[in-house]
Amino acid sequence: MTHVNNHTPTAFRAGIAVLSLTLGVFATVTAEFLPVGILPEVAAGFNITEGHAGMMITVPGILAALAAPGVMLAAGRADRRSVLLFLSFLLLVSCGVAAWAPSFSVLLISRAMVGLCLGAFWATALAVAGRLTTPEKAHKATATVFAGVTAAMILGVPFGTFTAGLFSWRGAFISTGLVSAAAFLMQLIALPSLPAGKGMKLSGIADYLKLQTARKSKALIFLIFGAHFATYTYLAPLLQQAGISSDTVTWILVGYGIAGLASNFVASAFISRQLTATFTTVLMLLMVSLATLPQMTSWPVGITLMVMVWGLAWGAMPLCMNIWNQRASSGHEEASSAMFTFTIQVAIAAGGKLVDTLGLPAGYHIAAARVLVSALILLAYRPQNKAAKVEIR
Template identity: 45%
Template sequence: MMMEKNQPAGNHSPENCDSSPLRSWLAVGAVTIGAFAFVTTEFLPVGLLPQIARDLGVMPGTAGLMVTIPGVIAAISAPGMMLGAGRINRRHIFLVLSVLLLASNLISAFASSFALMLLGRAILGASLGGFWTLALAAAARLVRPHDAARATAMILAGVTCATVIGVPLGTFIAGLASWRMSFMVTGALVAVALAAQALLVPSLPSSAALRVADLVALLRRAHPRRSLLMVALIFGAHFSSYTYIAPFLLQNASFSVSSITWLLLGFGLVGFVSNFAFSAIVTRSLRASLVTVVSLLMCALLAMPLLRHSEPAVMVMVLVWGVAFGAIPLCLSVWMQLAAPDLPEAGSALFVAIIQVAIAVGSLVGGTVVDQVGIPADFWFGSALALLGLAAVACFGATVKTSANAKLTGHVRPE
């Protein structure tokens, strides 16, 4: 996907022609390990917040800045870092961002004050936005055109794995040793990802730098602008509600703590399977796939408060939600690739930035609804956002009936 400006979208990157299929997929695997490490680091404090707050002498609410600050900075760094990167070989940027992630984990592990901890988290945010911009843009560049959707799905699977395995594992390690050891182990994982990228990711030269004019040009186009609004609505629908899924299950649906743990594990596992299942479907019918998963998300959010007195029904709705969100990042990522085929880095940068904004604003507004009205109302608010997301999808018209290769390598739009 990371084609250069004014280069036809169908041109295949030189590195793909020179690499064997095995080597290409090993490169995608190296980026996937990096994705796993980034997301694990990003959400690691969620499970460790009470211990960190106690040891560094801050209130739990203040300690929440460890999650907020990286998200805000990532929203800025997604376009900002790529603007500053110029024509630097994208492989070198991958390696630099992984080094920054390693530094973030080490600073956090040895932080003697909360200010130093926030410095480490700020470094994470700076590298996070740049990494996701590059990773999503490089997916199709590392493999053959017809494998682009599967490569994107594989990289996004690193996110699901981090949610299912990484964050709980960090909490488990903290229980055995300390929260500092959790950051150190995550740092070791980053070192593995760095070594894998150094060995396996090929040269990714860039003949044209991303410019502010590219971002402005993209935002002036109605199709990408409406696509970004759709992304914001759908991600906002998820995160305005998902942030409070555990309190809902505990307080409103009367689940035990152990049951919630297993149910959320199931949420992640079905999402993992959904991500790969839709990687095949999305290449045949992107719009139908997106309508399906957003509809599932909307129905789950709408039904859960109504069914809260039936434990089996709530469990089913949580798993349906997992299926939906497992495929949503993939569908929207491919959609943005098609919305900006001639400006892939600009499209990827704005895509990552709008997701971070949606996460921050969605969680903030959702929290206000929870405090003022209650968790069920927040879920209905999320379902309303999902409905608006569906309306945004409907504005794009009928599905393009083309082959996956034509869609991912040509200038075909997804409407």
């Protein structure tokens, strides 16, 4: 694959282009998970149940799963710059529709728009990031873009609750729209032409999925993301059951984000050399937090501390899974990127009704069991790293 264009951009322009994609994936993933922190307020505003409001997570998850490989296949040999700009503009429009939505049905339409741009932008950005710079810096560019995904997964929900606390849940969508607008403008200015080359075909995805390493990697990712988001979607209601006010929930989620960023920073220092040990440790922390949180609704201090443990676990998790997925790709980078996003979104959508159907305690306990199964898969299977090094950020 060609890594750079005929006119190689300056280091500064290449850096801005990479940062524009980083901000873009941060905006899309933040938009996806934004409703988690404002679920009770949206439910109250439209006089619906919190389970029904949870469709704000399920709907974009389903469409993002289809869009991740679907848009890349449909785009064919279209210039990837044009594809990315269209997706960024669609995200900006979706935020405006959400902020204006006069009914929950209209709000769900905006969430569908988020899903369409989310999966495709994430997969496309990861696939082209390495082409924005020199071949020797390609891994670092990809890691930088993925850092936007990680930051959004950690900070997206606290960002939503914080801005909603300052303004309203509609204000939270407006704030996300401003981030989306900044990303779109940066991409419009900094992104060079990105010809598609051969493009991605169904046969390439089929060949990738024939690999045992690919199937086991995707099973691991499905279990972890499904367990996390089936429960995290309802974390704000769980904290309110413990008698914690909405304003305090906001600061708890901010603390969760800070714990996650700290964990991500610490893990990045040694994860390439100790991937299995780090991955196993954070899985155990996640399992313990999910299993014990429902029993702590009568102890606000205890449930707050356990949320911080959850933040520590999840902060390192996307980084672990990204490196794990890289090591299992076996030369199928584009297909691996598309199916990585597809699997995550299917897991989010499939787990969306778990807590609403079974109730908080049972839903959290089943999620903890799924994390345990993922840890067993992890310990039973270790992909070989054929590359000399996997660069991370």
